[in-house]
Each structure stands twice: as C-alpha cells, then as structure tokens.
Amino acid sequence: MMILAVCLKLLFCQQESETGESCDNFTDLDLTHCFVGTSLYVRLLLYTRSNLDCGRELNHHHLSSQPLFSLSRPTAFVIHGYRPTGAPPIWINHIVHLLAEQEDMNIIVVDWNKGAANLNYFTAVTYTREAALNLTGFIMMMEAEGASLSSVHLIGVSLGAHLAGFVGANLKGKIGRITGLDPAGPMFTRATPEERLDPSDAMFVDVLHTDMNSFGLRGAHGHIDFYANGGADQPGCPKTIFSGKSYFVCDHQRSVFLFLCALNRTCTLTGYPCSSYSDFLDARCLQCETFKPASCPVLGYDVSPWRETLQQLGQTKVFFSTTGALPYKKLMYRVDMVTWNQYLRWGVVYIRLHSGRNVTEARIDHKLLRFEQYTSTRLLAQFDEDLQHIQKISLRINTGNVIGPRYKIRLLRIRFTPLELPERSYKLCEY
Incomplete structure (x- = not known):
C-alpha cells in the first residue's frame, strides 16, 4: 500500500x-x-x-x-x-x-x-x-x-x-x-x-x-x-x-x-x-x-x-548521411575525375582536406571502385567537418595490394564541388 x-x-x-x-x-x-x-x-x-x-x-x-x-x-x-x-x-x-x-x-x-x-x-x-x-x-x-x-x-x-x-x-x-x-x-x-x-x-x-x-x-x-x-x-x-x-x-x-x-x-x-x-x-x-x-x-x-x-x-x-553527434551535418563534395592509367585497377578512395593544421578525411569505401583508361568517374565524398579555407587536397587510392607492387593511378583531371556551395569549386589538376 x-x-x-x-x-x-x-x-x-x-x-x-x-x-x-x-x-x-x-x-x-x-x-x-x-x-x-x-x-x-x-x-x-x-x-x-x-x-x-x-x-x-x-x-x-x-x-x-x-x-x-x-x-x-x-x-x-x-x-x-x-x-x-x-x-x-x-x-x-x-x-x-x-x-x-x-x-x-x-x-x-x-x-x-x-x-x-x-x-x-x-x-x-x-x-x-x-x-x-x-x-x-x-x-x-x-x-x-x-x-x-x-x-x-x-x-x-x-x-x-x-x-x-x-x-x-x-x-x-x-x-x-x-x-x-x-x-x-x-x-x-x-x-x-x-x-x-x-x-x-x-x-x-x-x-x-x-x-x-x-x-x-x-x-x-x-x-x-x-x-x-x-x-x-x-x-x-x-x-x-x-x-x-x-x-x-x-x-x-x-x-x-x-x-x-x-x-x-x-x-x-x-x-x-x-x-x-x-x-x-x-x-x-x-x-x-x-x-x-x-x-x-x-x-x-x-x-x-x-x-x-x-x-x-x-x-x-x-x-x-550524418555524423554521430551534433550538429549531425556532413559536408558533401561531388568529385569528378578522369583516369589515364593503361590497365584496369580496383580500389577504395581516401580524400583529405587540409586547412592549416586542421585535416578532415572522407573514406569512399562502401565498395571497390573501378578505374580504367580515359574513363570519367563521379564520387560522393562526405566529410565530418567543414573547413572554410582549403589549402590542400590529398587523394589516395588503395588497391589492396599488401605484398605485390604498388600501382599508381594516373589522372587527367579532377574537380571537387561542394553540393550545397557549388561556387566553392576546386579544379586541382589537368594534364
């Protein structure tokens, strides 16, 4: 009671x-x-x-x-x-x-x-x-x-x-x-x-x-x-x-x-x-x-x-997509690249944005990606942080070879475009 x-x-x-x-x-x-x-x-x-x-x-x-x-x-x-x-x-x-x-x-x-x-x-x-x-x-x-x-x-x-x-x-x-x-x-x-x-x-x-x-x-x-x-x-x-x-x-x-x-x-x-x-x-x-x-x-x-x-x-x-904590928002870039390598390669992509000492990385690893000669590839790169003044962008493609030779992926050109800020576009290189 x-x-x-x-x-x-x-x-x-x-x-x-x-x-x-x-x-x-x-x-x-x-x-x-x-x-x-x-x-x-x-x-x-x-x-x-x-x-x-x-x-x-x-x-x-x-x-x-x-x-x-x-x-x-x-x-x-x-x-x-x-x-x-x-x-x-x-x-x-x-x-x-x-x-x-x-x-x-x-x-x-x-x-x-x-x-x-x-x-x-x-x-x-x-x-x-x-x-x-x-x-x-x-x-x-x-x-x-x-x-x-x-x-x-x-x-x-x-x-x-x-x-x-x-x-x-x-x-x-x-x-x-x-x-x-x-x-x-x-x-x-x-x-x-x-x-x-x-x-x-x-x-x-x-x-x-x-x-x-x-x-x-x-x-x-x-x-x-x-x-x-x-x-x-x-x-x-x-x-x-x-x-x-x-x-x-x-x-x-x-x-x-x-x-x-x-x-x-x-x-x-x-x-x-x-x-x-x-x-x-x-x-x-x-x-x-x-x-x-x-x-x-x-x-x-x-x-x-x-x-x-x-x-x-x-x-x-x-x-x-979201991050795991407030404010949940991811910064998304559309990545357009044209590969030049002669032989077919498979791999996953890691992209880093650098602003001074600050670095944020996007992993495009939900599946193996295909790279072949003179082929245009579009990727979605999602970052947990929005770095305002990008000074450097580094890209790495991991083909998964641990023991064998380290293959290179040659690029003709690559462009990064934020989806919600298309005016902030980066065209990194062109051969």
Whole structure:
C-alpha cells in the first residue's frame, strides 16, 4: 500500500510557475506501474508562447474553459510512443520550445503515458486505436468551433506515428500534415495501409527513418520519406549489446534528435531523391531537378518550397548521411575525375582536406571502385567537418595490394564541388 501511495503522489503532482500558478505536467510513472500494467488515460497539455514552461491541461469537451487556446492559430499535436519504463520523454520540453520558435501556435502534448507504459508492448499497440478515437473527437470539436483541419499538424514518434495516422484516417485525410518520426515496426511490418501510417492519412505526410532493421518500420509511408544514413544503423550508436539500454534505443531515438536539430536550425539536413542508399553513395542522385526553382528537400518544419511538388509526385524517397553527434551535418563534395592509367585497377578512395593544421578525411569505401583508361568517374565524398579555407587536397587510392607492387593511378583531371556551395569549386589538376 505504501508503494501505491507514493506512485499516486508522483502521478498527480503539480508544479508551480514563476507567477505562483499551478502547472499540469506530463504523467510520471515508474516500473511499478509498468509491471502491474496501466489502462489508457489520455491527457492534453497545452503550451503556447505565453506558457512555454507551464502546461495547461485541456478539457476534452469544453475549449472555452482554457483562454490560452486560440482557434485562429495553427495547432501542433506532439504524440509520444511506447514508454516501457513509464518515465516522461526527455525531449518533450525541447520540442515544445522549438515549435514555438517556428510560429505562434497552440502546442498540445498528447500524454497517453497511462496506456503506453506497459511492459507488454502489444497492450500499448491495442491502446493506439482507442487513443486515436479520443484525439479525433477533440479535433472534431475544434473544427466545430471554427478551427481549420488544414492548420492541424500531428507529430508522432514511433508508435505515436501510427496513432497519428489513425487520427488522420478517422478524419478522412483532411488533417493538414502528419510527421512520423521512425514509425514503429514491431506489429506493423505486415500491416495494410489502413492499419498503419500512410500518405492518405493527411494532406501531407513526411516520415523520417533511422532504425528500419530493428524498432522502426521498413518501406515508404509518406509523401516524402527521409532515410538518415540509409534509415537503419546510425553513426555514434553502440554496435554491441554490452552498451546496455543505449544499444537498443539509440538508433530509434536518433529520429527525434535529428528532427530537434532541424527545428533548431543548427543543422541543415538535405535529402537527395534516390531509389536506394547505395545509389546515393555511388553519387548517382546528386541532382534535384524535380524541385526547381526550389532546392533539394530539407528535413524540418517548413516544407512549403517542396510540398506541392511532393503531393503531385505521390511518394518520394530521399537519402542523406550524418555524423554521430551534433550538429549531425556532413559536408558533401561531388568529385569528378578522369583516369589515364593503361590497365584496369580496383580500389577504395581516401580524400583529405587540409586547412592549416586542421585535416578532415572522407573514406569512399562502401565498395571497390573501378578505374580504367580515359574513363570519367563521379564520387560522393562526405566529410565530418567543414573547413572554410582549403589549402590542400590529398587523394589516395588503395588497391589492396599488401605484398605485390604498388600501382599508381594516373589522372587527367579532377574537380571537387561542394553540393550545397557549388561556387566553392576546386579544379586541382589537368594534364
């Protein structure tokens, strides 16, 4: 009984704002609740520029009871996913503040922690339909009182992405936008479009994939699907189980941190339309002719430059690579070279940029490259650092010969062009 009393106190405690007003906080549970199991209870916590650090719980049936909510502003709903420990998501406050910086809007955190916090994942999955009905009813009330469905944006993380999709389907796809951050894979791998997030759930659906080979969902499920590092293993995440919890959640959570970084405008993550990540690495997809006069699609909040084109295209896959830590952005160069060597050579390429004592290296080693006489070769070189004043560029081709002769690769010419800064081009040599 003592344990139950403590848990209830944690669940319903309120924080006070600087003005002395009580704040409504995200439901904080612990492993006890998860072991026992929780039944679904949905809370809607409102944040605006006037109360960014002090949530206000909305009445599901009477919007007029909360004067901070404005029907004339756009509304973004933030929907979390499965919570196996019951703790609040560490990123909630960050996304609330960053969304408020984009424009003046209602930000509603959909707190369904009671329901998502169950050790049995399948129980949480079954609750997504019921939670979606709850949220659907609230949005219908908003529409009845004068709000436009086209101004509603649902941002769903993992299992929350499918929950958002169910809401959109309930509203016949009239929701303005759904953003799915690595939609959950388990229990949805063989699901039909009606049983998961898909492009018909909203007027515009954008999806970010970071863990398709584990907790994320494979395939394309939006008008545009961003695949970070191919959509599976992420740099900087543990590769062995000995790293503990991080080994299981790092790739999956990276979708949230990439989106937060994009909202913060500290990293510009540009996606390149392509059929596969391997084709992207092979430098076959470095053009964005489809989106002219706009540039390639960029992950983030503002999709207006590409939205109309993407809606017309149907479904588009775009790929990009990142580093393992903030600001995640890689500097990408298109490398065009013409080889002159008489005999066919195979190898991998290492390129270094030098600026004073600073050096950054790109390894083009995802496969063996073919070099033959009078043949033009295009490569994609990706660097972790952007050195501003390049003084020297060195290139090495490793043919893999350890014991035999050291072969040379002769070049007629070579040019380096940064993809996002084409005016900063380097033509190194010409015979």
